Amino acid sequence: MNGTRTTERYDAVVVGGGAAGLNAALVLGRARRRVAVVDAGEPRNAPAAHMQGFLSRDGMPPAALLAVGREEVARYGVDLIDGRVEHIEAAASEEPGCVVHLAGGPVLHARRVVVATGLRDGLPELPGLAERWGRDVLHCPYCHGWEVRDRPLGVLGTGPAAVDQALLLRQWSADVVLLAHTLELTAVERERLAARGVRVVEGRIVRLVSDDGRLRGVELANGRVVPREAVFVFPQPVPRDALLFGLDCARDDNGWVTTDRTGRTSLPGVWAVGNVADPRAQVVTAAGMGAAAAFALDHDLAAEEIDRAVDERRASGAALPV
Structure with a gap:
């Protein structure tokens, strides 16, 4: 960690506060996980007056959706941090985890990371x-x-x-x-x-x-x-993926990060969701990707916690339950 003091510890840090990132944070917050969302405030659909094709939210201004989403996740104790992540590095420990460095701000330790930084349209x-x-x-x-x-x-x-x-x-x-x-x-x-x-x-x-x-x-x-x-016009999608490839996450033949169906990347403990992983994802699709990643991430954390508890119980010499 280059001697930098870690000031906050989280079960999950979500980088990007769009539909994908906020929905991941919502699910994790409801699962009683300690979560932070770091958002630089640069949504892809900011120029659009309205968004369409999202059941119950058809025609809603994109900024209004994000405002409602931020309110919802805050109800579950999710920390909302306005800022930019400069880089992420693997934690210096045996268990999966990352150190998330914010520009001019705190350093966050995350047991798991969700990257939802989106893309920009090359016009x-x-x-x-x-x-x-x-x-x-x-x-x-x-x-x-x-x-x-x-x-x-x-x-x-x-x-x-x-x-x-x-x-x-x-x-x-x-x-x-x-x-x-x-x-x-x-x-x-x-x-x-x-x-x-x-x-x-x-x-x-x-x-x-x-x-x-x-x-x-x-x-x-x-x-x-x-x-x-x-x-x-069909723009050239340019993923905002520098954080992922700073972690050496694998790419496909077209240069996009490779993930499984839950958004899990090749690096243990790191998920990528939304347009940073799929340029075709609309808002409703990205939100679903965030939820899928959160379910998988929480199961991952639970499995780790259960294994640790079993090891500690055995180390204490406790008898096997009958």
Whole structure:
């Protein structure tokens, strides 16, 4: 531990206070575990006004969900720490555990750790795009398709996933345009788009045009502006996983942390849940991942405690129960 004094000890430290992290903390708090949630306040969905597809919370502002979640976990004695974790290291002991170093703050000793730090969306560098992100520049039809149904929609051809995105969006609007940009479409792709009723507009995109706080269209290199009220783009998901790989957790062939179905990583005592482990996870999915990790983590702690109690009983010379 490099001589640094450990100031607080917890059964579990959850890094990240989004849906995944808070739901893990909720389950563990209800299991009477001593838990801390450390959150830097940078949720992925902060630009969005509302979230969808979460039963009983459909249309709720993301910030409101987190506020309610923080209130709920606090009822069970969970410590909520506003701060940033700089790094995590394995504890210098035989049993699983980690030392969690906060920026400018205390050092926490955790018997187990849940990393729920999420991801950031790597957006194409097109003028006007970032400013409208989460408003009328969108990425997930299941998250936002209903809200822009029957409106003129565009799909930015900034990557190979754009074709499938355009084909899918046709369910929500009869007016869908694929702005090819740098894509070189195959004959099969063009046939599928035509059969689905998706128009293709050729030409390089130079910027998104907005006026009075609303998207108006997409400007091409030849000066033409294609009127659109909302556009979809597939961002590059970039996991916030530096803490995990500082612990040498294993990765898959695509560079993402590998976990079992409960979120357990290759390092004993460390779980990864939510978008840091699965870029496709929506809010409701991430919350479920947090719960699954908490169940497994608590069983892990209980097994350790039972084994220790048995060893202590044997060491005391107590007779075997009849």
